[in-house]
Amino acid sequence: MDSKLTEIPRDQWTILRxxxxxxxxxxxxxxxxxxxxxxxxxxxxxxxxxxxxxxxFPEHGRYILIHAVAKKAYVYLNTVKESLEELxxxxxxxxxxxxxxxxxxxxxxxxIVEHYWAAxxxxxxxxxxxxxxxxxxxxxxxxxxxxDTPSFYCRRLEPIEAGMVDKHWPYRSADSLELITxxxxxxxxxxxxxxxxxxxxxxxxxxxxxxxxxxxxxYRRAGVGSMIVRFIAELIAASGSEVLATVVPENExxxxxxxxxxxxxxxxxxxxxxxxxxxxxxx
Numbered sequence: 001m002d003s004k005l006t007e008i009p010r011d012q013w014t015i016l017r018x019x020x021x022x023x024x025x026x027x028x029x030x031x032x033x034x035x036x037x038x039x040x041x042x043x044x045x046x047x048x049x050x051x052x053x054x055x056x057f058p059e060h061g062r063y064i065l066i067h068a069v070a071k072k073a074y075v076y077l078n079t080v081k082e083s084l085e086e087l088x089x090x091x092x093x094x095x096x097x098x099x100x101x102x103x104x105x106x107x108x109x110x111x112i113v114e115h116y117w118a119a120x121x122x123x124x125x126x127x128x129x130x131x132x133x134x135x136x137x138x139x140x141x142x143x144x145x146x147x148d149t150p151s152f153y154c155r156r157l158e159p160i161e162a163g164m165v166d167k168h169w170p171y172r173s174a175d176s177l178e179l180i181t182x183x184x185x186x187x188x189x190x191x192x193x194x195x196x197x198x199x200x201x202x203x204x205x206x207x208x209x210x211x212x213x214x215x216x217x218x219y220r221r222a223g224v225g226s227m228i229v230r231f232i233a234e235l236i237a238a239s240g241s242e243v244l245a246t247v248v249p250e251n252e253x254x255x256x257x258x259x260x261x262x263x264x265x266x267x268x269x270x271x272x273x274x275x276x277x278x279x280x281x282x283x
Contacts, residue, residue, distance in 0.1 A: 004093040005051040008063065013037050013050060019061040019080050024208075024242045025135055025266060027104050028078040031208030031241050036065065039186050042178055045069075053090050062087050064094070067206070069182065070175035073100035076206075077109065088112040092119045099276050104207050104246075104269045113272055126272060132255070133209065133267040136233060136243040140262035144230040147223070154231035157189040157201060165201055168214050183212075188239065190232035192224050202228045204236065210245035213254065225257055 008016060013033060020029030036048050046069045052062055061080030064087075066073055073096055079087050091112060102113055110128060117126040148154065157165070162181040166172055169180065183189070183203045192200035192215070200215035210232060215224045233243045245263060247254045 004053065005064070005090055006054060008050045008052055008057060015058050016050065016052075016061065016063055019058065020078075025133075025244060026078075027133060027207040027209055027244065027246075027267075027269060028076050028106075032065070032076060032104075032206055035187060035206045035208065036067070039182075042069070042182050042185070046178075046182070051090065053086050060086075062090065064090055066094075066096075070178045071098060072175065073098060074206075075100055075102045076104065077102070077112075078105075084108070084112060088115055091116045096274070097276060100274045102272045102274065104271065106267060106269055110270060113270075117272070117274070120274065122275070128270040128272055130268055130270050131246040131248050132265050133269055134245040134247060134255075134258045134263035135266045136245075136258075136261065136263045138237050138243065141230075141233050141237055141243070143262070144233070147227050147230075151195050152193070152227075154190050154192050154228060156235075157184045157191045157198075157203075159185045161191065161198055161201075164198055165203070165212060165214070168216075169212060180212075188232060188235045190228050190235070192219070192228050194219075200224050200228055202232050204232065205246070207246070208236075208241055208244060210236075210243075213245075225254075226261060229258070229261060 017033035203212040
């Protein structure tokens with residue numbers, strides 16, 4: 001790690017988290033940092049570190065968080081104050097040579113990621129993979145009807161059920177099971193069951209948004225997706241967080257379902273894949 005970056009000790013993560021308490025709809029703010037404060041590793045190779053540019057981070061809230069799991073790295077970044085040049089410099093000082101994903105950055109941070117891509121010397125064009133951020137006012141949750149029965153019901157997922165979720169994940173890879181297991185183990189989740197058998201689910205990402213919503217084909221168009229969303233929305237609201245969901249723009253069915261339940265779009269976020277390569281520096 002470049003000397004320009006300073007690691008924030010774990011016992012000071014709450015200081016960084018609290019700088020973002022004023023906006024709980026910020027998906028790289030309070031709830032993301034809170035998630036990793038309470039994070040439990042799956043094995044000894046999984047690590048989480050938070051870096052900043054200087055010891056004045058309680059003033060500017062500038063950070064880069066790196067979650068290393070299954071030989072990959074998931075990178076999150078943000079700043080409270082508009083210190084984008086410093087954040088860009090910090091990102092470009094990374095020396096991540098393995099595959100990594102920059103996760104959930106908003107429109108104002110796209111130039112930073114583009115600069116980082118160019119500094120790594122990739123010959124092809126950077127792709128910002130976009131998602132829409134949906135928000136559900138907590139007052140709307142009270143309007144949800146109760147639809148559980150002794151045979152049809154929702155409950156939290158168990159880590160042992162991660163294999164089922166991973167099997168149906170569009171982004172499944174040889175090492176994605178460990179990531180899915182961590183989501184279930186460390187965060188709120190919901191599964192739909194008929195007489196004890198799992199037929200649909202929804203996870204909550206480290207950002208704090210609903211993700212991985214999936215219903216098996218034989219249970220679709222029967223209100224199961226809405227039932228799962230209603231269940232997990234109550235759990236999220238009870239935790240004190242805002243109820244958020246991320247949906248790719250092309251997924252019209254999910255968008256219509258969320259909008260029917262009272263969700264509305266408040267933002268757009270982006271993800272970008274960084275292939276394995278040597279970091280090029282100007283030095």
